[in-house]
Amino acid sequence: MKNNLFLSGFWTRIWALLIDSLILGILGFILGFTFENIFISMGESAKFIGWIISLTYFSILNSKINNGQTLGKKFMKIQVTDIEGKTIDLKTSFIRTLILTTPFFLNGFKIPGSDAFSVINIIQSIIIFTSGIGIIIFYVFNKETRQSLHDILMKTYVVRDHRNTSVTMMPPLKKLPFYITGGLLSLIIITSVYNFNSNSEIKELIPVYEKISQQDHVLRTTVSMNYFPPENQKPVYTISIRTDQKQEFNGKMENDPVVKETVETFITSNVYKTDQSILNIVIGSGFDIGIARKYYSYNVVKPIYQWKEVLKK
Numbered sequence: 001m002k003n004n005l006f007l008s009g010f011w012t013r014i015w016a017l018l019i020d021s022l023i024l025g026i027l028g029f030i031l032g033f034t035f036e037n038i039f040i041s042m043g044e045s046a047k048f049i050g051w052i053i054s055l056t057y058f059s060i061l062n063s064k065i066n067n068g069q070t071l072g073k074k075f076m077k078i079q080v081t082d083i084e085g086k087t088i089d090l091k092t093s094f095i096r097t098l099i100l101t102t103p104f105f106l107n108g109f110k111i112p113g114s115d116a117f118s119v120i121n122i123i124q125s126i127i128i129f130t131s132g133i134g135i136i137i138f139y140v141f142n143k144e145t146r147q148s149l150h151d152i153l154m155k156t157y158v159v160r161d162h163r164n165t166s167v168t169m170m171p172p173l174k175k176l177p178f179y180i181t182g183g184l185l186s187l188i189i190i191t192s193v194y195n196f197n198s199n200s201e202i203k204e205l206i207p208v209y210e211k212i213s214q215q216d217h218v219l220r221t222t223v224s225m226n227y228f229p230p231e232n233q234k235p236v237y238t239i240s241i242r243t244d245q246k247q248e249f250n251g252k253m254e255n256d257p258v259v260k261e262t263v264e265t266f267i268t269s270n271v272y273k274t275d276q277s278i279l280n281i282v283i284g285s286g287f288d289i290g291i292a293r294k295y296y297s298y299n300v301v302k303p304i305y306q307w308k309e310v311l312k313k
Contacts, residue, residue: 003084003085003168003169003170004149004162004163004165004166004167004168004288005083005085005157005159005160005163005164005166005255006160006162006164007107007157007158007159007160008076008078008146008158008159008160010139010146010270012076012078013076013078013139013146013158014020015072015076016070016072016073016075016076016078016258017072018072018286019071019072019075019076020057020071020072020073021056021072021209021291022069023071023072023273024053024054024057024291025291025292026052027053027291028050028053028289028290028291029292029294030098030190031289031292031293032108032126032287032289032292032293033263035194035247036246036287036294039056039284039287040244040245040286040287041244041245041291043220043242043244043289044219044220046287046289047066047106047288047289047290049107049289049290050105050289051101051105051288051290053291054097054101054105054266054290054291055094055097055098057070057103058070058093058097058100058101059090059094059096060090060093060094062071062080062088062093062096062097063080063087063088063089063090063092063094064086064089064090065090065119065273067079067087067161068081068087068088069161073158074154074246077160077161077162078158078160078161079159079160079161080096080156080157080158081156081159081203081281082155082156082157083155083170084159085163085235087092088144088154088156092154093148095154096150096153096156097150098147098155099150099153099154100135100148100176102128102131102253103128103129103132103135104132104290105290105293106128107128107132113223118277120180122192124207125189126188126189126192129188130150130181130184130185130188131183133181133311134149134177134181134184135148135149135150136178137177137181137184138152138181140174141174141177141180142173142174142177143218144171144172144173144174145157145170145171145173146158147173147252149155152173152199155180155223155254156219156291194252203226205223205224205237205272207267207269207271208239208265208269208271209221209222209223209311210221211265211269212239212241212262212265212266214260215258215261215262217243217244217245217258218241218242218243218258219243219244219246220241220242221239221240221241221242221244222238222239223237223238223239223240224237224238225237225238228229228278234276234277234278235264235272235273235277235278235279236278236279236280237272237277237278237279238280238282239262239266239281239282240282240283240284241258241278241282241283241284242284242286243258243283243284243285244285245285246296247284247285247298249285253281253283253298253299253300254281254302254307254310255310256301257298258283258286259281259283260310260311262281263279263281263310263311264311266279266288267304267307267308267311268272270279272304274301274306275303275305275308276304276305277303277304278301278302278303278304279301279302279304279307280299280300281297281299281300281301282297282298282299283299284296284297284298
């Protein structure tokens, strides 16, 4: 279609996003400093705070209400428009922003009440991860129109805020980004299915993960197993716990009730190979509101036989 638009350059748009991210980050830092304990207790739900702020910021400012310009875009002299160079309405801007932000704010989010290893969570992770990567791929490789997924779906463009004196034809969208994103999605699906079906040792840890996840004050749990050093095949089990309370250990961390309950759950499960196996407990707290985050983390490493001595005390 013919138009008189100058498409925004690659780095111009990147700098505008960095400026907007800095503005939101400063706001997030202030909120985090003020409401830290509240955000910690909210767990993963705290991300919705930053998501709502980001949706409001980008939806309103990228619409006709502010001439299609966030503060970053205004500084870099670019704006969001349709193919005719007209700024978009608030509804279109909101949906555009929703498509853009959803993969990044929901990345790693676990559906409440569901198992992290369930099929629905695996599918959710694949879709969200691929969507986020796809947005980046389209922006990098779609050099013709510089549209990413959210722009393509909403038929919008990021252009300079001044117009060409002559009318030109908008170049067609190439298929390369579609092929790259589709290939990446196929690779992720194949890898996920293979890892899930072949790693029997990880499957054995699923009951342990489920029990620890149900403990009081535990918001998020990860359980993993590696060999260290690899040539000795000595198993090292790592259990990471995120709690809903700010952690500050003044004494021995192994005496903490949450830590002791976690160790007891692991040992009674009998999933470890020998008493010489290593158990690494990582316990932390903090918040992530999407536009700002802060974490505290502590860990203690002991062989299983030493952990058994701790439990006897």
